[in-house]
Amino acid sequence: MSESESQPKKRFPLTLDFVTGLSGRSKAAPQRTHSTQTATRNATEGTTNTRPATMPAVAAKPQRPSTVAEATSDVPLVSEAVRKAMVRKIAQQGVKDAAVLAAIESVPRHYFLEPGLASQAYVDTALPIGYHQTISKPSIVARMIELLREGVNGKLGRVLEIGTGCGYQAAVLAQVADEVYSIERMRPLHELARSNLRALCIPNLRLHYGDGMLGLPQCGPFDGIILAAAGLDVPQALLDQMALGGRLIAPVGERSQRLKLVVRTKPNEWMADLLEPCHFVPMRPGTFG
Numbered sequence: 500m501s502e503s504e505s506q507p508k509k510r511f512p513l514t515l516d517f518v519t520g521l522s523g524r525s526k527a528a529p530q531r532t533h534s535t536q537t538a539t540r541n542a543t544e545g546t547t548n549t550r551p552a553t554m555p556a557v558a559a560k561p562q563r564p565s566t567v568a569e570a571t572s573d574v575p576l577v578s579e580a581v582r583k584a585m586v587r588k589i590a591q592q593g594v595k596d597a598a599v600l601a602a603i604e605s606v607p608r609h610y611f612l613e614p615g616l617a618s619q620a621y622v623d624t625a626l627p628i629g630y631h632q633t634i635s636k637p638s639i640v641a642r643m644i645e646l647l648r649e650g651v652n653g654k655l656g657r658v659l660e661i662g663t664g665c666g667y668q669a670a671v672l673a674q675v676a677d678e679v680y681s682i683e684r685m686r687p688l689h690e691l692a693r694s695n696l697r698a699l700c701i702p703n704l705r706l707h708y709g710d711g712m713l714g715l716p717q718c719g720p721f722d723g724i725i726l727a728a729a730g731l732d733v734p735q736a737l738l739d740q741m742a743l744g745g746r747l748i749a750p751v752g753e754r755s756q757r758l759k760l761v762v763r764t765k766p767n768e769w770m771a772d773l774l775e776p777c778h779f780v781p782m783r784p785g786t787f788g
């Protein structure tokens with residue numbers, strides 16, 4: 500008997516498996532609540548799954564959808580309502596760029612989480628994705644993309660993301676940029692992102708496995724570069740791959756981190772600003788897996 504036929508007993512709060520009626524998921528793991536701190540601590544201590552579950556079979560549609568909205572049109576309105584509520588909270592925190600808010604709203608964050616955590620997908624918090632890494636908090640994703648778009652009149656051409664993780668931010672970026680390239684150093688996460696993103700069929704997004712500290716010189720120069728992991732400073736290779744007038748946003752620091760915004764003003768001149776405090780997993784050199 501399939502899971503939907505067997506009608507498992509409902510327990511509150513309901514998981515997204517119940518509220519969206521998504522089939523093809525493995526049984527939900529016990530519910531836990533996560534704050535940014537517990538997610539990061541769990542990730543650091545490796546107390547969560549070391550191998551994330553595969554994602555729901557949402558792509559079982561006759562034709563390939565061409566947009567995220569089309570690909571997710573089968574998700575019932577209840578999910579729309581929780582997404583909208585999260586987006587309102589992000590706007591209240593100061594993110595003003597309507598295109599970024601619309602992009603956050605259109606990307607189904609629960610596709611990027613294991614079933615046991617999917618019910619927390621629209622809480623503004625980082626959550627574990629396995630391998631001691633986390634999916635970023637939606638509000639910081641929105642803030643960083645807004646910073647990239649400021650100063651280029653919202654026209655983002657080619658963008659590079661360092662640290663694909665589960666692929667969530669890459670999917671959001673692809674809604675507001677012409678071309679997105681994203682690099683991940685951990686092969687299992689690169690594969691996870693590939694599998695998560697397959698269902699969304701995003702034509703302007705390319706995933707690469709490799710050391711993002713070296714950038715992706717064969718695909719540059721980039722109008723925007725966004726780092727999803729914190730180093731002590733921004734690697735020179737990434738500064739060199741910025742287009743003239745291009746913008747880079749990165750968390751920098753160790754225990755105490757801040758967002759750093761860099762603009763390439765001349766071929767050999769970059770201007771940098773340190774902005775608000777933030778909290779990211781560390782940037783590591785080389786590849787794994």
Ligand code: SAH
Binds near residue numbers: 685688
């Ligand atoms: N972008 C993700 C966040 C991922 S967490 C999101 O959408 O939520 C940061 C990721 O950066 C981790 O998966 C980690 O493995 C990766 N990372 C760390 N150092 C890296 C490097 N040198 N090159 C590429 N990826 C790196």
